[in-house]
Amino acid sequence: xxxxxxxxxxxxxxxxxxxxxxxxxxxxxxxxxxxxxxxxxxxxxxxxxxxxxxxxxxxxxxxxxxxxxxxxxxxxxxxxxxxxxxxxxxxxxxxxxxxxxxxxxxxxxxxxxxxxxxxxxxxxxxxxxxxxxxxxxxxxxxxxxxxxxxxxxxxxxxxxxxxxxxxxxxxxxxxxxxxxxxxxxxxxxxxxxxxxxxxxxxxxxxxxxxxxxxxxxxxxxxxxxxxxxxxxxxxxxxxxxxxxxxxxxxxxxxxxxxxxxxxxxxxxxxxxxxxxxxxxxxxxxxxxxxxxxxxxxxxxxxxxxxxxxxxxxxxxxxxxxxxxxxxxxxxxxxxxxxxxxxxxxxxxxxxxxxxxxxxxxxxxxxxxxxxxxxxxxxxxxxxxxxxxxxxx
Amino acid sequence: xxxxxxxxxxxxxxxxxxxxxxxxxxxxxxxxxxxxxxxxxxxxxxxxxxxxxxxxxxxxxxxxxxxxxxxxxxxxxxxxxxxxxxxxxxxxxxxxxxxxxxxxxxxxxxxxxxxxxxxxxxxxxxxxxxxxxxxxxxxxxxxxxxxxxxxxxxxxxxxxxxxxxxxxxxxxxxxxxxxxxxxxxxxxxxxxxxxxxxxxxxxxxxxxxxxxxxxxxxxxxxxxxxxxxxxxxxxxxxxxxxxxxxxxxxxxxxxxxxxxxxxxxxxxxxxxxxxxxxxxxxxxxxxxxxxxxxxxxxxxxxxxxxxxxxxxxxxxxxxxxxxxxxxxxxxxxxxxxxxxxxxxxxxxxxxxxxxxxxxxxxxxxxxxxxxxxxxxxxxxxxxxxxxxxxxx
Numbered sequence: 001x002x003x004x005x006x007x008x009x010x011x012x013x014x015x016x017x018x019x020x021x022x023x024x025x026x027x028x029x030x031x032x033x034x035x036x037x038x039x040x041x042x043x044x045x046x047x048x049x050x051x052x053x054x055x056x057x058x059x060x061x062x063x064x065x066x067x068x069x070x071x072x073x074x075x076x077x078x079x080x081x082x083x084x085x086x087x088x089x090x091x092x093x094x095x096x097x098x099x100x101x102x103x104x105x106x107x108x109x110x111x112x113x114x115x116x117x118x119x120x121x122x123x124x125x126x127x128x129x130x131x132x133x134x135x136x137x138x139x140x141x142x143x144x145x146x147x148x149x150x151x152x153x154x155x156x157x158x159x160x161x162x163x164x165x166x167x168x169x170x171x172x173x174x175x176x177x178x179x180x181x182x183x184x185x186x187x188x189x190x191x192x193x194x195x196x197x198x199x200x201x202x203x204x205x206x207x208x209x210x211x212x213x214x215x216x217x218x219x220x221x222x223x224x225x226x227x228x229x230x231x232x233x234x235x236x237x238x239x240x241x242x243x244x245x246x247x248x249x250x251x252x253x254x255x256x257x258x259x260x261x262x263x264x265x266x267x268x269x270x271x272x273x274x275x276x277x278x279x280x281x282x283x284x285x286x287x288x289x290x291x292x293x294x295x296x297x298x299x300x301x302x303x304x305x306x307x308x309x310x311x312x313x314x315x316x317x318x319x320x321x322x323x324x325x326x327x328x329x330x331x332x333x334x335x336x337x338x339x340x341x342x343x344x345x346x347x348x349x350x351x352x353x354x355x356x357x358x359x360x361x362x363x364x365x366x367x368x369x370x371x372x373x374x375x376x377x378x379x380x381x382x383x384x385x386x387x388x389x390x391x392x
Numbered sequence: 393x394x395x396x397x398x399x400x401x402x403x404x405x406x407x408x409x410x411x412x413x414x415x416x417x418x419x420x421x422x423x424x425x426x427x428x429x430x431x432x433x434x435x436x437x438x439x440x441x442x443x444x445x446x447x448x449x450x451x452x453x454x455x456x457x458x459x460x461x462x463x464x465x466x467x468x469x470x471x472x473x474x475x476x477x478x479x480x481x482x483x484x485x486x487x488x489x490x491x492x493x494x495x496x497x498x499x500x501x502x503x504x505x506x507x508x509x510x511x512x513x514x515x516x517x518x519x520x521x522x523x524x525x526x527x528x529x530x531x532x533x534x535x536x537x538x539x540x541x542x543x544x545x546x547x548x549x550x551x552x553x554x555x556x557x558x559x560x561x562x563x564x565x566x567x568x569x570x571x572x573x574x575x576x577x578x579x580x581x582x583x584x585x586x587x588x589x590x591x592x593x594x595x596x597x598x599x600x601x602x603x604x605x606x607x608x609x610x611x612x613x614x615x616x617x618x619x620x621x622x623x624x625x626x627x628x629x630x631x632x633x634x635x636x637x638x639x640x641x642x643x644x645x646x647x648x649x650x651x652x653x654x655x656x657x658x659x660x661x662x663x664x665x666x667x668x669x670x671x672x673x674x675x676x677x678x679x680x681x682x683x684x685x686x687x688x689x690x691x692x693x694x695x696x697x698x699x700x701x702x703x704x705x706x707x708x709x710x711x712x713x714x715x716x717x718x719x720x721x722x723x724x725x726x727x728x729x730x731x732x733x734x735x736x737x738x739x740x741x742x743x744x745x746x747x748x749x750x751x752x753x754x755x756x757x758x759x760x761x762x763x764x765x766x767x768x769x770x771x772x773x774x775x776x777x778x779x780x781x782x783x784x
Contacts, residue, residue: 100475174655260652263566265680274679277669281680286674288657 001028002356005071005089005097007058008079009034011293011337012102012137014043015345016077017213018335019383021049026353031071033082035164046336058084064091074356075100082106089132091123094235098130098355102137102348104229119365126364133360134367136351137344138305139165139246140230142385144368145376146307146322154320154371154389155311157240162308163228166249168218169205169301169339175257176290185267185282188258193227194245195235206255209245214304215301215388216325225246233367240311261285288346295336299328303339324385334384341384350379371377393420394748397463397489399480400471401426403685403729404494406435407737408469410727412776413439418745423463426472438728441761445769450476456483466748467492469740474498481513481524490522490747494529494740505621511757518756525752526759528743529717529736530697531557531638532622534777536760537768538699538714539626544765546712546781547703549632554618554700558641560610561693561720561731567649568682577659577674580650585619586637587627598647602639606696607780608717615639625759632703653677688730691720695731698779709745711784716777726776735777742771 006016013032020027032040033054040053056067058080068076068091077099078088083348085105092099106115115145118134125132135141142165152160177184192203208225228246235241250258261267266285271278306323324343331342351368354360360371380387396419405424412419418499424432425446432445448459450472460468460483470480470493477497484491491666497509510526517524527533535555541682543550584595600617620638627633642650653659658677663670698715723734743760746752752763760768772779 126398154591175652190640232469256648257652257655260567260649261656263649264653264658266658266677268680272679274671274676275669277667279666279671279676281676283674284671285656287664288660 001073002026003029003031003072004077004352004356005031005068005073006077006079007033007035007056007064007084008081009036009039009043010079011296011341012048012079012345012348013039013105015331015335015337015341016042016079016132016337016348017051017109019346019349020048020352021051023349023353023383024049025158026357029073031073031090033067052251059087061087061090064088065094068092068095073097075352079345079348080103082141083108089104089118092130092132093121093124093128096128096130099132100136100348100351100355101134102141102344103139104135113227115232115367118146122365131355131360131362132365133351133355133371134365135230135233136348138367139228140233140346140384141347141351141368142324142343142380142387143305143307144230144234145371145373146387147238147309148369148371149377150307150309150311150320150322151238155309155318156311157330158238158311159240160308160310161234161241161245162225163230163244163246164212164304164306164308164323165228165247166212166218166221166223167213168214168221168249168339169299169303171290171295171299173290173298175297176295177292185258185261186269187226188250189262189267190227192225193231194225194243195231195241196243204348206250212247215323215390216302216304217330218302218304219250222252223249225255230367233245237367237369239287251323296332296341297330299332299338303343304329305343308392321390321392322387324380324387326385331384346383346385347376347380350376350383353379394418394466395421395423395464396467396469396748397423397425397460397465398469398471398588398742399425399448399456399476400473401428401431401435402471403688403733404471404737404740405431406438407723407727407729407733408471408740409435409443410439411738411741412744413441413443414440415741415745415775418749421465423465447717448652451479453479453482453486456480458487458488460484460487461500462500465489467744469744471737471740475500478509481510484522484524485516485520488520488522490663491517491524492528492740492743493526493586494736495526496532505619505624507621507624507759511574514757521755523752523754524745524757525743525747525763526757527622527625528740528760530739530777531555531620532625533739533743533760534735534772534779535697535699536622536626536717537763537765538779539630539701540761540763541765541769542617542699542701542703542712542714543630547701547705547710550701551632552631552635552702553626553633555622555636555638556604556615556696556698556700556715557620557639557678558604558606558615558696559732560606560613561691561695563682563687563691565682565687565690569684573755577650577653578661579618580642581654581659581666582619584617585623586617587623587633588635600640604639605763607715607782608694608696610694610696610717613641614644615641622759626761629759629761688724688728688733691724691730694719695735697735700784713782713784715777716772716779718777723776738775738777739768739772742768742775745771 033056037055044051326339328338425448429447436443467490718731720730
């Protein structure tokens with residue numbers, strides 16, 4: 001019925017390919033492209049259905065356009081690097097194909113998250129009758145849909161939103177990062193930011209924390225306030241929100257390692273001369289740390305990502321908590337990737353499914369909370385990310 | 393009256409030069425040599441008396457012999473690197489000059505402390521009527537003399553010896569090592585070893601610890617069992633000792649940094665390929681860490697090094713604690729080096745003084761505890777390392 005082109009063959013691309021293959025009634029044809037075609041071939045080899053594989057440099061619009069025109073998919077699922085969002089959007093416009101991604105565009109040389117670059121494409125997509133769906137991962141993605149669903153079914157008005165991301169997994173290594181260590185460390189060491197009464201407030205890195213008691217045996221964990229991109233779109237599209245924050249768990253052990261690496265200068269991104277060679281300490285550190293891909297089979301434990309929402313229903317203040325719990329090992333057994341990739345890849349497939357089946361059909365650039373949440377919430381239940389609601 | 397040749401112009405060499413210059417009644421002529429003559433010239437510039445400076449490669453016996461024959465000193469004070477002890481001893485034999493050092497020989501490629509290499513020189517020094525005094529620093533050195541003094545004045549028999557080295561200084565940097573980081577980290581991460589009932593027992597690195605309440609406001613600190621070279625000579629020369637251990641303080645912060653650096657592989661001494669270049673992580677780390685020499689003016693607080701000795705006097709078991717407390721800042725103001733270098737350099741000067749004045753005159757290779765402790769103990773009081781005895 002529909003053809004999909006997945007660009008990016010990392011952990012998330014692997015999950016998307018597996019999940020699209022599972023939904024064979026919808027995705028009759030699957031193409032997978034990456035700068036490194038070996039990665040595509042490896043993923044295709046894990047899946048019983050035929051997957052067409054391609055090599056592409058996702059920073060080159062012409063190459064991308066040629067690829068899209070050759071595949072002629074109904075939708076492009078972009079799970080490449082955030083630096084590459086704009087070239088892929090340009091190629092979708094040129095080839096006149098719908099677009100979906102899971103993380104907003106960032107310039108390569110600064111750690112700055114903003115939807116502004118991609119929102120600027122709205123009129124161009126609308127003009128061509130195309131749809132671009134932004135941030136269809138878990139957070140952003142499912143968290144936006146949770147909020148939209150809560151606004152429809154649980155509240156007359158939402159006042160406060162706390163998005164809470166807990167990875168209670170353990171890979172058994174003293175220190176490793178779940179994805180590219182360079183990007184991971186850069187994000188964690190950046191300033192925090194949250195929204196309150198119409199203003200963005202900045203906080204020192206990891207300076208604001210709280211504890212939260214997670215369900216399903218995970219227990220109490222400490223969370224740290226970070227900026228995360230969905231805050232920007234949610235306060236725009238749900239203007240009643242007075243306060244919006246994003247929280248992530250980091251273990252004391254992880255933070256200890258990070259602190260020491262900062263103290264000794266190993267997170268520096270400026271080159272240091274050694275034996276006459278320019279060495280960027282953070283990049284050298286990456287060589288020493290375990291390859292994130294090697295952690296998949298080792299990781300045990302669960303993730304729990306959700307929204308704590310406070311608002312008013314029929315004149316009464318209420319608070320609800322909507323969340324999903326995902327088990328690293330079960331994910332790895334199903335699709336060969338642990339829960340970090342799984343929770344991002346499954347919603348990407350679902351977003352694409354709703355687009356190609358016409359359930360979500362708009363013209364222009366859209367964030368997840370602008371769409372009808374109900375069919376998405378139903379699909380989460382079916383495709384491996386069951387959710388729960390508690391009234392607190 | 394006497395001429396001294398100091399080889400080595402690091403922190404300790406600087407202290408030795410200053411202290412020899414202070415003792416102008418004994419050391420009428422001072423020569424200072426180093427691989428890097430700039431360092432010698434810098435030290436000479438701090439001292440009002442004339443200091444002759446020389447360039448020498450302390451790994452080349454012929455160069456050393458030529459230098460010693462040119463200077464014709466009464467004693468060579470070796471405060472170069474431990475790797476260089478044997479070449480300097482060879483040169484002293486060739487030029488027929490007395491020898492003194494502060495740290496025993498170690499092969500360059502393994503962290504193995506043993507007096508065996510240097511004890512093997514005994515007959516050669518004796519045959520030429522020369523004296524070699526080994527380990528005339530603080531520990532080894534003063535700690536050996538403390539023990540010999542205790543055996544003469546406080547005990548009929550010594551049963552147990554704990555040498556306790558506390559650096560309660562604070563350099564205000566998150567992480568730095570007091571001397572060459574490569575050697576420092578290699579030592580601390582080595583297995584511990586102690587002597588009990590005629591046997592050496594090995595312990596996992598930093599696995600054995602105790603607390604001790606230090607005097608003069610330093611307070612309780614945690615100590616870790618390490619191997620240290622004076623244990624080997626002390627149990628040989630004082631055979632009544634049944635148990636001998638060496639303890640050193642490390643702050644939780646220091647150990648935290650060390651643990652993380654080990655976890656991520658930054659203390660590895662095998663080369664790692666990066667951008668086609670072989671990089672030894674520990675050596676790259678050294679480039680990032682503060683230069684130990686830069687810590688001198690920053691360091692505040694005290695050191696406290698001493699011996700806790702248990703034995704029998706007139707049929708009764710007793711325990712005494714002999715120690716010196718040294719203030720980093722006072723040392724820096726006096727000689728431009730902090731207490732770590734000061735406590736090593738002052739005993740080197742005193743040992744040389746006792747040799748050239750004929751108070752300590754033997755033929756062969758000797759450790760400190762084999763000599764008459766009383767004149768050395770007197771000089772400690774005069775030259776900046778006053779000591780105290782407590783009966784516990």
